[in-house]
Each structure stands twice: as C-alpha cells, then as structure tokens.
Amino acid sequence: MVNSGITFIEIIDSLQQAVAVVNSQGRIISVNRAWIKHSIEAGVPETFAWNGVRFMQVYSAISEADGQPPDELDSVLNGTVPFIRMEIQCLLQRKLEWFLLDASTIYEDDGRTVKGMVVCLTDITKSKALEHDLMEALTQIRTLRGLLPICAVCKRIRDEHDIWNSVESFLEKHTHAEFTHDICPDCIRRLYPKYSSVLDGSSCS
Numbered sequence: 001m002v003n004s005g006i007t008f009i010e011i012i013d014s015l016q017q018a019v020a021v022v023n024s025q026g027r028i029i030s031v032n033r034a035w036i037k038h039s040i041e042a043g044v045p046e047t048f049a050w051n052g053v054r055f056m057q058v059y060s061a062i063s064e065a066d067g068q069p070p071d072e073l074d075s076v077l078n079g080t081v082p083f084i085r086m087e088i089q090c091l092l093q094r095k096l097e098w099f100l101l102d103a104s105t106i107y108e109d110d111g112r113t114v115k116g117m118v119v120c121l122t123d124i125t126k127s128k129a130l131e132h133d134l135m136e137a138l139t140q141i142r143t144l145r146g147l148l149p150i151c152a153v154c155k156r157i158r159d160e161h162d163i164w165n166s167v168e169s170f171l172e173k174h175t176h177a178e179f180t181h182d183i184c185p186d187c188i189r190r191l192y193p194k195y196s197s198v199l200d201g202s203s204c205s
Contacts, residue, residue, distance in 0.1 A: 018121040021106075022055045024114050026077055038121070042092040055119065062090045076103045079114040087124070098128040 012019055018035035020028050031050045040046050042062075056069045063069075075081035082105045090097050100122040106115045148170075149158040156164040159173070168179045189196045 015120075016122075020050070020055060020058075020119045021116065022077065022119060023116040024077070026054050026056055027051075028053045028055055028058070029116070035121075038123070042090075059088075062092070063088050073103060076105050076117050077114070079105050079107070079112075081105075087128075097123065097125045100124050 013033045015032060016034055018038045019032040020035055021030040023029050028050050029052075035050070036046070039048065039050075056073065059069045059073065070086070072081060072084040072086070076084055083103070085100065085102050088099050088101050090099060102120040102122070103117050105117050107113060108115055150156070151158075151164065156166055157170040158164050159170060165173070171177050172179070183191075
C-alpha cells in the first residue's frame with residue numbers, strides 16, 4: 001500500500017461529525033476538531049481538557065433523556081454489543097438540538113479484547129425539524145379514498161357514522177375545501193327562463 005502522507009488523525013480531524021475516542025475505563029482519550037467546535041458552540045471553553053473526562057458524564061450532561069446513559073452504551077464499551085445507533089436530544093445554549101449517536105467497540109488485534117469505543121455525533125437538527133414539519137402537514141391532510149355511498153336521488157353522501165350529508169358538508173368535513181355558491185348557466189335557464197336570452201346573447205358575443 002502506497003503511503004499517501006495522510007495520517008489517521010488528519011482523516012478524523014477532517015470529518016464534519018464530532019468524534020471522541022474512549023478507553024476501556026470509559027474515559028475520553030481523544031476528540032477531533034468537530035467535537036471541539038461543537039463544544040465551543042455549546043459554551044464549553046476552548047481550553048477545556050477533554051482527555052480523562054468520563055464519557056458517560058458527558059452524555060448525561062448533554063442528553064435530554066432521564067439523565068442516565070442507556071445500557072446500550074455500556075454494552076458497547078464492554079464489547080457485549082459491537083455497535084449502536086440512536087438519536088439524542090441536547091439542550092445547547094437554550095436551544096434544543098438533535099444528534100445521531102453512533103458508538104462502536106474498539107478491539108485489540110485478537111478481535112476479542114476490548115480497548116474502548118469510538119463515539120460519533122452527527123447534527124441532525126435540520127432534518128428533524130423537516131421531519132416535524134412534514135408530520136404536521138400530514139396530520140392536516142385528509143383525503144378521500146374508496147367507494148362513497150351517495151344517494152341516487154338527492155345526492156347526499158353517507159358518512160362513517162351512517163349520517164347523510166350534503167356534498168358540501170361531507171367535503172368540508174373530509175377535506176380542506178371551502179365552498180362559495182353560484183348558479184351554473186344550465187340551472188339559470190331551467191329556473192329563470194326569462195334570463196335565458198341574456199345568457200344566450202352573452203355566449204354568442
């Protein structure tokens with residue numbers, strides 16, 4: 001394999017996701033630039049020393065959950081579960097943000113002995129806001145599907161409660177349509193024949 005001159009640390013530092021490496025005792029031994037950047041934005045001093053801090057304390061401090069790290073994180077750290085992915089809410093600078101947390105176990109070369117874990121936080125606040133807006137829109141959209149029982153004589157429609165409704169009433173209940181009333185030319189000719197000549201004249205002009 002050709003040596004490109006790019007170090008592993010440089011690759012990790014180039015990521016937009018916040019990455020922390022945790023040893024088998026659960027203490028942070030390294031963080032990348034994105035982690036530091038997000039921390040500063042959250043109000044942590046730039047000079048704060050992350051090395052040696054217990055990751056579970058960090059999780060409890062930033063998570064909007066019950067304050068206790070989930071058992072899955074302990075399972076990754078002890079190697080019982082090699083990988084987890086979950087969404088967490090964080091209250092940063094009085095603003096609620098969402099992150100996707102990925103945690104993976106780091107093993108020795110034997111593939112069994114646990115060295116620690118790597119944690120990656122991806123900011124998904126914008127996508128969660130979009131998801132919320134879409135769900136709000138979906139709850140406001142009511143559509144008509146299937147067969148509608150309609151009276152062959154009066155044209156009223158029977159709803160799910162066996163109540164017969166006018167077409168206008170039924171559509172207003174099941175859609176966002178609103179009605180204004182007018183009279184079509186054919187009905188004007190039938191109901192008001194004296195105005196037929198006016199209509200016919202306007203249609204010829």
